[in-house]
Amino acid sequence: MKDIQREDLHLISRHSSISEQGVERAIKEKVYNDPENWKKFLRLLLMTLGIGFTTAGIIFFFAYNWADLHKFAKLALTEVLIVTTTVIALLPKLKNSTRNIILTGAAFLTGVLFAVFGQIYQTGANAYDFFLAWTLFISLWVLVSNFAPLWLLYLILINTTFVLYSQQVAKEWPEIFVTALLFVFNSMVLIASVVLSKYQKIKDVPTWFTYVLGLAIAIFGTGAVVIGIVDTYQPLFPVLMTIVTALFVLGIWYGLKIKDGFYLAVIPLSFIIIISALLFKISGDFGMFLLVSIFIVISVTLVIMNLINLQKKWKNEN
Amino acid sequence: MRTKEEIKEITDYLQTKEKREIQFNEEAILEDYQKNDNHQSLAIKILSVFGGVLASLAFIGFLMLAGLYDSDFGLLFFGTISIVFGIGISKIHDKIIIDTLSVSSYMIGFILLGIGLSKIQVHDNTICFIFMLIALISLGISRAYILTFISVLMINGTILVLLISNKFFGFVQWYTCCLAVVLAVLYIKESRIITFHKTGSILYNPIRIGLVFSFLSGLVIVSKADWIKISFEDIWITSAFCIISVIYLLSHLFEVLKIRKTNHKTVIYLLSVLLLLPTVLSPAISGAILLILLSFLVNYKTTLVIGIVAFIYFISQYYYDLHFTLLTKSILLFSSGILFLGLYLLTHKKLKSDEKI
Numbered sequence: 295m296k297d298i299q300r301e302d303l304h305l306i307s308r309h310s311s312i313s314e315q316g317v318e319r320a321i322k323e324k325v326y327n328d329p330e331n332w333k334k335f336l337r338l339l340l341m342t343l344g345i346g347f348t349t350a351g352i353i354f355f356f357a358y359n360w361a362d363l364h365k366f367a368k369l370a371l372t373e374v375l376i377v378t379t380t381v382i383a384l385l386p387k388l389k390n391s392t393r394n395i396i397l398t399g400a401a402f403l404t405g406v407l408f409a410v411f412g413q414i415y416q417t418g419a420n421a422y423d424f425f426l427a428w429t430l431f432i433s434l435w436v437l438v439s440n441f442a443p444l445w446l447l448y449l450i451l452i453n454t455t456f457v458l459y460s461q462q463v464a465k466e467w468p469e470i471f472v473t474a475l476l477f478v479f480n481s482m483v484l485i486a487s488v489v490l491s492k493y494q495k496i497k498d499v500p501t502w503f504t505y506v507l508g509l510a511i512a513i514f515g516t517g518a519v520v521i522g523i524v525d526t527y528q529p530l531f532p533v534l535m536t537i538v539t540a541l542f543v544l545g546i547w548y549g550l551k552i553k554d555g556f557y558l559a560v561i562p563l564s565f566i567i568i569i570s571a572l573l574f575k576i577s578g579d580f581g582m583f584l585l586v587s588i589f590i591v592i593s594v595t596l597v598i599m600n601l602i603n604l605q606k607k608w609k610n611e612n
Numbered sequence: 613m614r615t616k617e618e619i620k621e622i623t624d625y626l627q628t629k630e631k632r633e634i635q636f637n638e639e640a641i642l643e644d645y646q647k648n649d650n651h652q653s654l655a656i657k658i659l660s661v662f663g664g665v666l667a668s669l670a671f672i673g674f675l676m677l678a679g680l681y682d683s684d685f686g687l688l689f690f691g692t693i694s695i696v697f698g699i700g701i702s703k704i705h706d707k708i709i710i711d712t713l714s715v716s717s718y719m720i721g722f723i724l725l726g727i728g729l730s731k732i733q734v735h736d737n738t739i740c741f742i743f744m745l746i747a748l749i750s751l752g753i754s755r756a757y758i759l760t761f762i763s764v765l766m767i768n769g770t771i772l773v774l775l776i777s778n779k780f781f782g783f784v785q786w787y788t789c790c791l792a793v794v795l796a797v798l799y800i801k802e803s804r805i806i807t808f809h810k811t812g813s814i815l816y817n818p819i820r821i822g823l824v825f826s827f828l829s830g831l832v833i834v835s836k837a838d839w840i841k842i843s844f845e846d847i848w849i850t851s852a853f854c855i856i857s858v859i860y861l862l863s864h865l866f867e868v869l870k871i872r873k874t875n876h877k878t879v880i881y882l883l884s885v886l887l888l889l890p891t892v893l894s895p896a897i898s899g900a901i902l903l904i905l906l907s908f909l910v911n912y913k914t915t916l917v918i919g920i921v922a923f924i925y926f927i928s929q930y931y932y933d934l935h936f937t938l939l940t941k942s943i944l945l946f947s948s949g950i951l952f953l954g955l956y957l958l959t960h961k962k963l964k965s966d967e968k969i
């Protein structure tokens with residue numbers, strides 16, 4: 295019996311005469327982390343904290359007498375820092391996880407470098423080209439390391455660059471268009487990562503990564519549709535609605551296929567919010583508020599019921 | 613949901629952990645597995661809370677537009693009915709699908725009651741006590757996960773509001789210290805609590821996660837006191853409690869990792885204290901570390917993630933707020949970084965040599 299979980303022990307202890315010591319032994323053996331896990335955890339924790347604090351300390355030190363430094367010194371210092379970390383990451387003795395953490399540190403330092411550059415030449419800290427440059431110059435590391443946290447940073451940078459570009463350069467782009475593009479782009483990334491890992495072109499994508507991405511996609515999709523509903527005239531709206539519906543249906547299909555409740559919880563919730571927005575669009579009087587409130591309770595309950603049934607079904611199939 | 617065979621396997625396994633014969637009420641166990649659905653994923657829990665909040669907002673909108681706001685009696689009446697309904701329905705059908713309905717009803721009740729009571733000029737303190745009493749009663753009656761969780765948060769919230777609005781600022785710290793100790797006991801004595809009484813094992817999980825959020829809220833208030841325009845005098849008290857708890861946890865850890873040599877232990881204790889000392893002015897950091905260690909000790913992932921996020925937030929806030937020059941900050945950061953790396957190298961050797969055995 296391998297997968298005894300905390301819940302099992304809780305439930306069974308309610309209906310048995312098992313003693314505290316018995317539960318204690320079982321829970322320590324089956325649920326709690328064993329020494330091996332502790333070692334891994336401590337190693338990772340201490341190393342991350344050590345590297346993080348030391349780098350932060352160095353950065354703060356230069357920030358301290360920053361104003362007095364010559365601009366050449368400023369740029370050189372940051373570049374030396376980047377080069378050193380990257381060289382350390384290349385040391386052959388390192389474990390892959392260590393290498394990736396160091397490379398992630400270097401990716402952040404690249405951002406620092408462009409910030410320094412922006413500070414010297416007054417390009418402004420939130421200019422889109424700052425984020426664009428940062429994104430471009432870490433691309434290679436992202437691809438080489440294929441490390442999920444680094445990929446997440448990369449995606450955040452791309453999204454930020456795009457949002458800033460739409461605000462600073464393409465001012466005429468309507469809000470709905472920007473949100474819809476973000477929705478489509480992130481969906482494509484998620485789909486690509488799922489497909490690629492399925493055909494074993496890349497190593498398995500961690501679940502937390504797909505969840506974070508999935509959540510962002512749901513928020514962008516729901517946001518875009520709700521903006522479309524609230525604004526009076528949007529020629530893009532029918533197109534958007536089709537794409538969102540198609541991708542959401544795809545998401546539900548995928549959730550059913552891989553038996554993952556996450557997609558079957560998030561996507562229906564998006565639909566519920568969209569329908570509520572539609573209802574409010576029709577009328578804003580007190581009757582509608584009552585209707586929406588009842589609608590949410592019933593629909594969320596139905597979604598949960600459906601999820602529970604599915605989980606039972608999946609469990610029986612296994 | 614487990615099959616009969618799986619349950620048999622689990623009970624057989626548990627029997628091996630005990631010298632004497634254990635009595636299992638197999639029917640009750642099977643029934644509980646079927647009825648309780650207590651294997652719910654986090655997604656479902658979040659969905660019911662989120663759905664509950666959205667539905668409550670819409671319903672409050674309805675009541676306000678419908679003119680309920682003008683009637684004091686109406687507010688109080690509907691508020692009470694709503695709370696009773698929320699608790700009652702979760703008691704009658706203790707299934708998770710009722711959660712959204714019962715949670716929204718429960719929350720709507722508190723909002724209406726709160727508005728109603730303050731409209732008839734009831735003192736804030738009295739409102740807090742009434743809320744706390746209701747939440748306590750609900751804790752006593754309801755066995756539902758989310759309702760229990762919300763009640764714990766409600767009790768914590770009223771205590772904090774009472775302490776702050778009456779200017780008992782010092783007590784906020786002591787309260788947070790108490791929460792730290794209670795949490796540590798709750799995590800470490802899990803098997804004791806769940807075998808002590810049936811209710812213990814039902815309410816254990818929601819109370820634990822509720823207390824985690826309460827503890828974090830206490831930490832935020834203590835370390836971000838300037839938000840609410842107060843200042844704490846002996847801020848180190850909370851830190852001291854958290855640090856002592858962390859050190860106490862380390863002694864647990866030594867057992868798990870089989871570190872027995874006294875000089876190893878002493879060095880690790882010293883380094884840990886040295887690391888935590890600079891954070892004495894920000895109890896939130898040692899509090900978050902305590903939470904991370906506790907969660908990892910009992911392998912409880914939800915609060916582990918919460919702890920890590922809280923830690924990153926508190927630590928950035930700490931260096932942002934610190935009224936030191938950048939140079940001092942840099943030295944502080946750098947030296948703690950080196951200490952961490954030192955601790956890493958020290959334990960790395962130790963852990964490796966263990967592996968070889």
